[in-house]
Amino acid sequence: MTSCSRCRTLLADEPVTAWRIAALALPALGVLAAEPIYLLFDLAVVGRLGALSLAGLAIGGLVLALVSSQLTFLSYGTTARSARFFGVGDREAAVGEGVQATWLAVGLGLVVVVAVQALAVPVLDVISGGGPIADAALPWLRVAILGAPAIMISMAGNGWLRGVQDTVRPLRYVLVGFGISAVLCPSLVYGWLGLPQLGLTGSAVANVIGQWIAALLFCRALLSEQVGVRLQPAVLRAQLVMGRDLALRTLAFQACFVSAGAVAARFGAAAVAAHQVVLQLWNFLALVLDSLAIAAQSLVGAALGAGRLGHAKSVAWRVTLFSTAAAAVFAIVFAAGSAVLPGLFTSDPAVLDEIAVPWWFLVGQLTVAGVVFALDGVLLGAGDAKFMRNATLASALIGFLPLIWLSLGYGWGLVGIWSGLSLFMVLRLAFVGWRTVSGRWLVVGTG
Known part of the structure; x- marks a missing residue:
């Protein structure tokens, strides 16, 4: 063989x-x-x-x-x-x-x-x-x-x-x-x-x-x-086109998180410290869930290259299920440990007072993130970079960035910042969920 x-x-x-x-x-x-x-x-x-x-x-x-x-x-x-x-x-x-x-x-x-x-x-x-x-x-x-x-x-x-x-x-x-x-x-x-x-x-x-x-x-x-x-100039050009879309998507993430840190700093040292602690936890959990998204990327891309639509759908369903289940477990652990776990990162009473707000936003977001990151992997594996770029830019411009800067203007503090991050995730869920259900990503072949 x-x-x-x-x-x-x-x-x-x-x-x-x-x-x-x-x-x-x-x-x-x-x-x-x-x-x-x-x-x-x-x-x-x-x-x-x-x-x-x-x-x-x-x-x-x-x-x-x-x-x-x-x-x-x-x-x-x-x-x-x-x-x-x-x-x-x-x-x-x-x-x-x-x-x-x-x-x-x-x-x-x-x-x-x-x-x-x-x-x-x-x-x-x-x-x-x-x-x-x-x-x-x-x-x-x-x-x-x-x-x-x-x-x-x-x-x-x-x-x-x-x-x-x-x-x-x-x-x-x-x-x-x-x-x-x-x-x-x-x-x-x-x-x-x-x-x-x-x-x-x-x-x-x-x-x-x-x-x-x-x-x-x-x-x-x-x-x-x-x-x-x-x-091979033709291949390089194709890679640069996909790279342009993914780079713009990454730029949207950076603009959001840099803005969030800058605005949090305007609310004092305790607020920015609490924001940074929970954001680092968010980044760590994103790494764990991203590993499942990478598996989805590899398996979906291979299935579509082979023209096996049923296989690609099966990968999408199973990876999303596993990612959501893992995120739900994390949510339960962080909810149950809300009175103890923050103390592992700081003993400052002012920071501990502030940390409760982003902590519960994190808990509430996790299952949504589990679905979003898995479907990100599915769509990236399908080479759907242009849609991913547009979905991320729209979610950032409609959801995250406005609430960040309104928080500064109206003094909403970490509640406003983390509301923006939550809306960002929900909008991304709506976009990638619709795209996945629509089947428009199921494009077979190597082109």
């Missing part, structure tokens, strides 16, 4: 079981969780250098995160396109999408390096207000941004490997990269193991080395497939 016929048999005969979904979702969750866990470790290492170094890391890291988050289409868009070819049994074309995405990652990464090096000083001055914090952040950012092409190569690598339903190798590569960074970070910051003591800059050097090691592992995986590595 050829590899192509094995692929078709897999899609035709293997049921969409909980085990099959978990086999894709759990390693994907490991990849998603690895970076935030490492960042916490990095903060702990740098934090011992003092408040100024920690502030410099925070500001420099914010710039790097804003840049890299805008280019996540290299992962999500590549998964959608690669999975369709995998579903039709054309592994070479599926991997070929990864080749073109990797070339795109290298090109965009170099542009980002040049742009950030040129604009680092004014950008840091705007964000931090200049002064000692900007001075501390500048050398860290100038070194750390050299890892931007590697970050993007890893995104592309994650994309095509997920497309061929392999989420285990990306986890291994990411763990190797972050593991090496975790050893080098304190060694270079403090001068351990005979290495130079670089202070805050040592953190950036460790990050860059780990990122490039992971990127090289993804490149090795690509080359081991023995496919052509020439540039």
